[in-house]
Amino acid sequence: MSKFLTLFKVNLLSLFGLNKKLYGGKKGKLIGMVLLGVLIMGLSFLYSMLFIEGMKFQQAMTGTEINGVVHTFIVVAALVTFIFSFYSVANLIYGAQDYDMLAAMPVKKHQIVFSKLLATLVGDIILTLLIVIPAIFAEQLYLENLNFSIVVSYLLCAFVCPFLPIAVATLVGALFTIITAKIRFKNLFKTLLYLLVIASVLPLYFTDDFLFVMQIVDKIYFIKPILDRALDNVWYLLAFVGINVGAFVLVVLFVSLSYHKVNSLIKSGATKTKFKMRKIKGSSPLRALVKHDLKRLFTCPIYIVNAIGGVFVSIVIIVPFFILASETDGEVLSILGPFVSLFVPAFLVFFTCMAPTTACSISIEGNTFWQLKTLPVKASQILNSKLIINLIFYIPLNIIISVAVGILFKMQFISVLLIAFCGITVALFASITGLYLNLKLPLMDWTNVQKPVKQGGSVGLMVLIAMLLMILFGAGGYAVGFVDQGFFSFLYSLTANQYVLLVTVLLLVVTTVLYLLMMKNSQNLIDKI
Amino acid sequence: MLQIINLTKSYNKKTNAVDRLSLSIKPGEVFGFIGHNGAGKSTAIKCIVGALNFEDGEILIDGVSVKENPIYCKSITAYIPDNPDIYDYLTGIQYLNFVGDIYGVEASVRESLITDYATRFEIINDLGNLISTYSHGMKQKLVLLSALIHKPKLLVLDEPFVGLDPLAAHNVKQIMRELCDSGSSIFFSTHVLEVAEKLCDRVGIIKKGKLVAQGNMEEIVGDKSLESIFLEIAKEKVDE
Numbered sequence: 001m002s003k004f005l006t007l008f009k010v011n012l013l014s015l016f017g018l019n020k021k022l023y024g025g026k027k028g029k030l031i032g033m034v035l036l037g038v039l040i041m042g043l044s045f046l047y048s049m050l051f052i053e054g055m056k057f058q059q060a061m062t063g064t065e066i067n068g069v070v071h072t073f074i075v076v077a078a079l080v081t082f083i084f085s086f087y088s089v090a091n092l093i094y095g096a097q098d099y100d101m102l103a104a105m106p107v108k109k110h111q112i113v114f115s116k117l118l119a120t121l122v123g124d125i126i127l128t129l130l131i132v133i134p135a136i137f138a139e140q141l142y143l144e145n146l147n148f149s150i151v152v153s154y155l156l157c158a159f160v161c162p163f164l165p166i167a168v169a170t171l172v173g174a175l176f177t178i179i180t181a182k183i184r185f186k187n188l189f190k191t192l193l194y195l196l197v198i199a200s201v202l203p204l205y206f207t208d209d210f211l212f213v214m215q216i217v218d219k220i221y222f223i224k225p226i227l228d229r230a231l232d233n234v235w236y237l238l239a240f241v242g243i244n245v246g247a248f249v250l251v252v253l254f255v256s257l258s259y260h261k262v263n264s265l266i267k268s269g270a271t272k273t274k275f276k277m278r279k280i281k282g283s284s285p286l287r288a289l290v291k292h293d294l295k296r297l298f299t300c301p302i303y304i305v306n307a308i309g310g311v312f313v314s315i316v317i318i319v320p321f322f323i324l325a326s327e328t329d330g331e332v333l334s335i336l337g338p339f340v341s342l343f344v345p346a347f348l349v350f351f352t353c354m355a356p357t358t359a360c361s362i363s364i365e366g367n368t369f370w371q372l373k374t375l376p377v378k379a380s381q382i383l384n385s386k387l388i389i390n391l392i393f394y395i396p397l398n399i400i401i402s403v404a405v406g407i408l409f410k411m412q413f414i415s416v417l418l419i420a421f422c423g424i425t426v427a428l429f430a431s432i433t434g435l436y437l438n439l440k441l442p443l444m445d446w447t448n449v450q451k452p453v454k455q456g457g458s459v460g461l462m463v464l465i466a467m468l469l470m471i472l473f474g475a476g477g478y479a480v481g482f483v484d485q486g487f488f489s490f491l492y493s494l495t496a497n498q499y500v501l502l503v504t505v506l507l508l509v510v511t512t513v514l515y516l517l518m519m520k521n522s523q524n525l526i527d528k529i
Numbered sequence: 530m531l532q533i534i535n536l537t538k539s540y541n542k543k544t545n546a547v548d549r550l551s552l553s554i555k556p557g558e559v560f561g562f563i564g565h566n567g568a569g570k571s572t573a574i575k576c577i578v579g580a581l582n583f584e585d586g587e588i589l590i591d592g593v594s595v596k597e598n599p600i601y602c603k604s605i606t607a608y609i610p611d612n613p614d615i616y617d618y619l620t621g622i623q624y625l626n627f628v629g630d631i632y633g634v635e636a637s638v639r640e641s642l643i644t645d646y647a648t649r650f651e652i653i654n655d656l657g658n659l660i661s662t663y664s665h666g667m668k669q670k671l672v673l674l675s676a677l678i679h680k681p682k683l684l685v686l687d688e689p690f691v692g693l694d695p696l697a698a699h700n701v702k703q704i705m706r707e708l709c710d711s712g713s714s715i716f717f718s719t720h721v722l723e724v725a726e727k728l729c730d731r732v733g734i735i736k737k738g739k740l741v742a743q744g745n746m747e748e749i750v751g752d753k754s755l756e757s758i759f760l761e762i763a764k765e766k767v768d769e
Contacts, residue, residue, distance in 0.1 A: 275657035277644055280626060280636040288630030292616070299618035367614040373580045375631050376604035523599070527582040 004111045011119035014451075036460065040130045043467055048073065048138030050471075069143070070154050071228060073135035074161050075221050077128040082165035085120070087194045087305045088450040089166060090173020092116045093255055095266045097447040103260065110256035117166060117252060123455075124162035132158035153231050156241065163244035164223070167251040172197065174255050174262075181265040190301040195308065285377050289385035296364065297357065297389060302453050303364060307357045307390070311397055314351035318401065325408045337409035338496035342477035344405060344419045345426070345503045346470045352394050352423075352430045353466035359434035359459045361386040362529065363443040363452030369529065379522035383435060390431040398423025418497055422504040429511040434462050436518050439525040473503055530556045530683055530714035531577070536586035538572050538738075546572040548738035549586070554714045554731075556682075559705060561729035562718040563759060569738040570718040571611060574687050577716070578608040590683055604632065607676030611687040611718075613668035617661035621652065621671055624660060625678065632679035642678045649700050650674060665692040673701060677708075684708060686717035690724060702728055722755045736762055 052069055093113055102112050136154055140146045176193045180186040218224050223243055229236040283291070297304050325333060365372060372382055402423045406416030437458035446452055453459065479491040480499045494502065518525065531554040538547040547569045554560045564570045575581035577588055579599050588595045590602040616624060622643070629639040647653040650670040660668060669692050676684060684705070690698050705715050705728065719725050725732055726746065732755070733743035741762060742749055750758060 275622070275654050277622075277640065277653075277656075280629070280640045280643075282634070282636040282639070283630050285631045285633070288627055292619075292627050295623070296616070296618060367612075368616055370575075370580045370608075370610055371615065374578045374603060374606075374608045376600050376602075377631060378600060 003107045004115055007107065007111055007115035008118055011115050012122060014447075015119055015123050015455075032457075036457075036464075037126075037130055039464060040127070041134045043464065044073070044131045045134035045138055046471065047467075048135040049142070052138060052142045068228070069139045070132060070135045071224075073132050074128075074154070074157055074227060075217060075224060077131045077158065078161045078165050078221060079217055080131070081124045081128065081162040082169055084454055085124070085166055086169035086172055086197070088173075088302045088454050089117070089120060089169045090177055091302060091448055091450045092120060093170070093174065093259065094177045094262050099263050103263070108256075109259040110252060113256045113259055114252050117170060117248070121162055121166055121248075124166060125159060128158050128162050129155075150231055153237055156237065157227060157230055160241050160244040161227075163248040167244075167247040170251050170255060174251075174258065177266070178258060178262055181262055187299050187301050191298075191304050194301060194305045198305075285375075286381055286385060289377065289382060290388050293361065293385055293389045294392075300364070300449060300453075302449055303357070303360075306355050306360075306453050307393060311351075311393060314347075314397075314401070318347070322404070322408060333408065334410040337411045337415065339481055340405065340409050341411060341415055341419055341496045341500055342481050343474060344402065345422050345500060346472075346474035346477060348398055348401070348419075348423050348426045349429075349473055349507075350466050350470040352398065352426045353433070353462055353469065355459070356394070356430040356434035356462060357390040358386050358431050359438050359462045360443075360452045360456050361389065361435065362438045363446070363456050363458070364449065366444055366446055366452070369444060373526065379526045380519050382526065383439075383518065383522050386435055387431045390434070391427055394427035394430065395424055398427050415497055415500075418500045418504070422500050422507075425504050425507045425511065428515075429507050430462070432511055432515050432518065433465065434458065436514055437461050439518070439529070442529050444529065476503065530554050530558070530591060531560075531716055532587075532589040532592075533573070533577070534587040534589070536573065536576060536583060536588060538569075538576055538581065538583040545738050547576065547583070550735070550738070550740050551586075552733055552740060552743055554683075554716055556712050556714055557709050558730045559709055559715045559728055560717070561725035561732040562716065562735065563720075563722065563725055563732055563755075564718070564735035565762075568735045570735055571687055572738075573735070574608075574685055574716075574718060578606060578685050579603055580608070605682040607679065607681035607684050609669075609672050609676055609684075609686045609689055611691060613665070613672045615660055615668060615672060617659065617663075620659055621656035621663070624671065625656070625675055628675040629678055634679050639678055643674065646674045646677050646704075649704075650697060666694055666697060669693055670697055673704075677704065680713075681708075682713050684713060684715045684717075686715070688719060689717055690719065690721055698724075722759055726750075726755045734759065734762060 048069060051072065055069070093116060132154065136146065136151060176190050179193070180189045183189050223240065226236050226240050226243070230240045231237075297307065328336075362369075375382075399420050402420040403416060405411075406419060411419075438456065441457035441461070443452050443456040443458075476491060477499065479488040480494050480496065482492075484492040491499070533550055533552050536547055536550040537545055539545045550569075550573055552560070562570050562573070572581065576583045577590075577595070579595055579602065591605055593601050595602045616627075619627065625643055626639070629636075634642075643656075644653065647656060650673070652667055652670050652674070655663065655667065660671065663671065669689075673689070689701060693701060702724070705717075709715060729746065731743065731745045732749055734741050734749070742758075746755070749755070
């Protein structure tokens with residue numbers, strides 16, 4: 001076997017902890033992975049159906065033709081790949097724990113880089129196919145407009161679409177690492193640079209006419225026009241494949257050039273030789289644990305961007321609604337208010353549950369977990385400190401969003417109070433569920449911090465929970481507002497405030513039960529890791 | 530100070546990594562735990578310090594069960610692992626303060642102990658640097674220092690001399706003696722038989738999870754050397 005294939009195989013075996021599941025007596029977890037795949041496909045099918053129904057509604061209202069269902073899902077898959085890798089993939093190349101070992105081996109730089117990125121790509125291709133294949137089925141089922149050549153074109157486009165996002169993400173990460181390599185507070189600067197990239201999406205709203213999220217996505221995914229024509233023109237299809245694969249190869253070559261140089265720079269961090277002891281201030285164990293966790297968060301760019309990134313993305317999504325609301329007549333807004341509040345729980349639950357810090361706060365301890373296990377503190381204190389970190393971000397944010405929505409839509413005081421209460425409950429729910437799942441599905445033996453933050457089972461499950469609850473609460477809100485039939489008549493009889501209260505109480509009950517269960521078994525849960 | 534009664538730990542429910550291990554250590558005693566690779570030393574140590582759960586048996590520290598009151602047991606114990614995997618995103622002083630806060634060490638006491646031990650270990654000038662910039666030996670010294678600042682009654686060390694320079698190793702031995710003189714007990718595993726021979730009041734030899742010999746140095750060694758005893762046991766393992 002060639003050196004490249006050997007490296008690729010080793011990297012592939014670490015993907016989703018595959019080797020551990022095969023040889024670590026955890027074959028049952030493989031079944032779990034397959035079920036997770038089925039769940040993702042089911043969700044994608046559900047979203048495809050909703051998307052087609054939405055387009056049919058639009059067709060009925062405006063007469064526009066329905067097309068581009070699978071296209072849209074390919075673009076979404078490319079965007080998901082980019083979001084999930086843009087601040088993490090460079091960690092595979094730079095500052096990885098296996099650098100010393102690999103650098104000492106008789107292998108070429110591009111073989112190391114290529115094998116690592118290709119293994120990542122395999123995971124992204126699988127995810128893309130899990131998203132796109134159900135969309136193809138949905139399109140055929142509802143629109144019956146597909147033939148063999150179109151399906152082949154769709155699959156080929158889906159297969160290559162992660163190449164470009166991975167290439168761009170690697171390039172961005174590589175440039176940021178090179179820029180910050182010599183700076184003392186490199187992690188802080190790198191975090192700021194990543195947040196700057198996310199924030200750079202905001203000005204797109206103010207170009208030309210008013211744009212909504214999918215239009216922004218189309219604008220960012222600059223090869224969308226080529227994808228649109230790839231189905232009926234083989235040259236466009238080849239161009240789409242060529243751009244994706246070509247960009248990937250070019251980036252591999254570029255990163256390979258700087259592989260040793262940048263890693264050496266990172267490894268030789270600046271040190272001070274004279275330390276002056278200052279007056280020490282003591283604090284309580286819980287405070288010490290929280291301080292330690294905050295320090296961990298702020299010194300790990302991928303971890304902090306993952307946490308704050310969710311906050312940023314939520315702002316990016318709601319800004320257009322705020323702009324639209326500010327330009328609308330006040331009387332209309334107060335009429336719209338109750339309808340808006342019906343969908344606030346769905347929105348809050350979506351972005352709060354997407355990436356809570358707690359979903360990987362145990363895994364991120366990695367091989368230092370022995371320290372927490374041997375400290376003379378209660379297991380419940382350790383868990384509470386982890387919860388506090390996530391709540392520090394999401395409770396204030398959810399309150400701010402709720403109040404802002406309430407003021408903009410001229411809601412009654414009680415309505416604002418209820419959605420703020422809902423926001424706090426959602427933050428508690430996300431924090432506690434994330435931590436509980438991470439305790440049950442820890443990923444401790446990683447060599448790269450990207451793995452616990454982005455590839456942990458608990459992290460993936462939280463994304464699914466976010467998507468499921470958004471559909472559930474969104475559908476519930478829709479039923480309360482618009483569906484006066486059969487079973488839904490009960491929901492239709494509720495007011496917006498009653499619906500928000502119902503959702504909040506349900507979530508609060510689940511959260512309380514989960515918290516009590518977790519605290520009761522806290523020592524046991526930690527001991528098992 | 531430390532009492533282990535029929536400790537049994539299994540990873541796969543078929544073979545026991547530690548099998549009905551029993552031993553006890555008095556206050557002020559240094560106990561050396563010797564065995565070949567994979568004999569079960571680290572597993573036993575991790576059970577003592579609460580890093581690993583165990584199925585059967587009992588471990589008492591200062592007369593208190595580690596299962597029934599783990600917090601008390603941990604508060605009077607310090608553990609130094611064989612591989613100093615610590616929070617490398619903290620500076621040395623931040624790490625020491627973190628440990629100090631958790632163990633409730635008064636700020637003024639902490640300050641003087643840190644200054645004293647860090648000077649002896651020659652890492653005082655590096656305490657402001659990130660731990661990620663430390664060498665293996667420096668990390669080992671820092672972990673040792675963090676263990677000493679809360680004045681443990683029981684110090685548990687897993688291969689404490691790996692990665693230390695001769696001066697640091699000498700300092701560690703000296704500090705271990707000082708701790709014992711002040712009434713603390715020390716339980717440590719080692720491959721350096723010469724150190725065990727010179728430093729320990731008593732030793733225990735573990736093989737395939739079972740304690741095959743224990744006692745004071747004269748009882749174990751007799752007129753032979755500890756090395757020859759150890760090699761005899763290791764040979765028995767090959768013959769089996």
